[in-house]
Amino acid sequence: MPRIVVDVMLKPEILDPQGKAIVGALPRLGFTAFSAVRQGKRFELTVDGEVTDEILAQAREAAETMLSNPVIEDVVNVEVVADQP
């Protein structure tokens, strides 16, 4: 069944303590290539049947109103992904 992926990230101006913790810990494990880390959320919405324009519009509205907090978060991506085994 197809899925719609919704990616939500904190707005750039909002402090991300989880990301800060990760970027501080990476060099201690030998990962020195990264200067910043931000942590966000990824949702996979399963659709029964075909993804119509109406369903995609529903997903976008759900992303903006329920899956993210528009005060502090941005919906950075809403896309359909094909079925995977």
Next chain:
Amino acid sequence: MPRIVVDVMLKPEILDPQGKAIVGALPRLGFTAFSAVRQGKRFELTVDGEVTDEILAQAREAAETMLSNPVIEDVVNVEVVADQP
């Protein structure tokens, strides 16, 4: 600066109570098109300069060892995204 996006999801056989809560709440707001929801994590790793194969390999290793818990989670995606304003 380029970023490497890492997507981590719970393994399919692991119960996802957050996803279950969301899929139960969606119809109450009029979103009736979705039969299942899974919630995962999205990380954005900022790289200073160019993303070389070595840096991408570092990102993959960090994704498997630090950004995810291999017992319950899968790294579903590691990709380079171009700089965005």
